Amino acid sequence: MKPQIIVKNVSKTYKVYIKENGMINAVKSFFNRKYKYIQAVKDISFTVNQGEILGLIGLNGAGKTTTIKLVSGIIKADKGIIRVLGKDPFLRSKEYRNKVSLVMGQKGQLDPDLSIIDSVKLFASIYSIDKKEAISRTKSMAEELNLSEIDLQKQVRTLSLGQRMKGELILSFIHLPVIVFLDEPTLGLDFITQRAIRNYLKNYKKKYNASIILTSHYITDIEDLCDNIYILHKGHELYYGTIDKLKSMVPNIRKVRFNASNCAIERISKYYKVEKADEEQEYFIRFNPHETINVMKILSNEIEVSNINFHDDTLDIIIESLYKGAEK
């Protein structure tokens, strides 16, 4: 299968003008400008196939928005190759724009003085979509997103953050794009609205076989939506692949907590390293999932062991340990 989005060895550095303090320095710097350079992304490579969602993950300033801006063609890469549907996105041809959409959670496209439905009508004429068809699409998308007919008619500035975001999604999907870039689509939204948006994106991807790149700081978005993840750390690739593969790479991902007497701990320690938990007489063992039955056998042989509780490290803890590893 030929990837719909190709990013190969891409780097981007921003050139930033350094402002000097004081009137004299400001005048001097007008004639002799000083700049600093910020390397936002360095040598990043990934692909997205048809019907796939790639999640971009990273701490603040890791380079996620820069990556979205590069692949959507808003800014130009200094080095490397970017192809979206076989084309350089920076050229932003009409054909490209008709098939692609960009949703920035913090920067909306809706006109605050118009209603969602009026903005849609305006967009419909730009994209040459039949007005009736655009209104019918809007209504069915609104229904999927749990947005009422009344909300569609209200002036955007009077809508709540969640209602506005749903409106942004409707507007951005009205031309049925096959490539979608989403920068923080669920930022600041309550968990029910977040789930409505996730379900909407999942259904959209399935229905139109769309390729999607999204950034999110919410791990639930990532786990629920993404086929692959790309973890950025200070502009570099830290991990690229599936969530399952990442989990399989982590040693001793499973943890069992239990209460036990000192004698029982002494016996269990012959087989596994037992660590002390926060509560009194509470302990835990870390181990690989394939050892689960063995661990269960050892614990069940002990009468003085109680409150046994198994769980795996969550994705956020795994990713945090990757960041820590990268800092060493």
Ligand SMILES: Nc1ncnc2c1ncn2[C@@H]1O[C@H](COP(=O)(O)OP(=O)(O)OP(=O)(O)O)[C@@H](O)[C@H]1O
């Ligand atoms: N227009 C710009 N000019 C100069 N520097 C920039 C510009 N945009 C981003 N940067 C810098 O590039 C780096 C990466 O920023 P970017 O916004 O891509 O990160 P991010 O992962 O999206 O962060 P966040 O999660 O906080 O939104 C940061 O150091 C940022 O300060």
